[in-house]
Amino acid sequence: MVVSQLAEAQRKVRDGTTEDIKQFEFRELLNLMEALALLENDSRVAESTQKVAQKFLIESLAYIKSQPHLQEFMRSSMTDIGTFEELRLFEERHSKQIRDLALHYERQNKRQHDTGRATH
Numbered sequence: 597m598v599v600s601q602l603a604e605a606q607r608k609v610r611d612g613t614t615e616d617i618k619q620f621e622f623r624e625l626l627n628l629m630e631a632l633a634l635l636e637n638d639s640r641v642a643e644s645t646q647k648v649a650q651k652f653l654i655e656s657l658a659y660i661k662s663q664p665h666l667q668e669f670m671r672s673s674m675t676d677i678g679t680f681e682e683l684r685l686f687e688e689r690h691s692k693q694i695r696d697l698a699l700h701y702e703r704q705n706k707r708q709h710d711t712g713r714a715t716h
Contacts, residue, residue: 602628602652622666623673626680629656633682637689650690657687658694662701 605625612618632649635641641649660666674680687694 602632619669619672622669626670626673626683629653630680630682633686637682637685653683653686654690654693654697657683657690658697659701661694661698662705 602625605621605628608621609618609625612621632641633653636646636649636653660670670680
């Protein structure tokens with residue numbers, strides 16, 4: 597159920613027709629990620645879905661870190677010091693994996709950007 601909600605939230609962010617809608621949907625996605633991080637942090641995710649949950653959160657947080665505009669959306673979504681606390685705790689536990697994957701995404705984005713410039 598959570599996986600289908602997360603997939604739907606990702607689609608809504610991607611398919612948003614205006615910047616305001618995309619930001620709203622991104623905040624909704626962050627809230628779902630926060631709920632999943634809480635379950636993961638408290639070991640309340642069923643063993644059968646734990647790997648999927650961890651992989652989703654690691655990949656999502658790494659992607660956000662690799663995209664400056666998404667980092668800014670996330671910062672602007674924080675209303676107080678406790679906002680996204682569970683995501684922060686999850687990130688601390690998986691910091692190396694998230695950091696390494698974010699660097700991979702950044703290099704991939706740079707290559708795509710450089711390739712796009714070379715063909716124009």
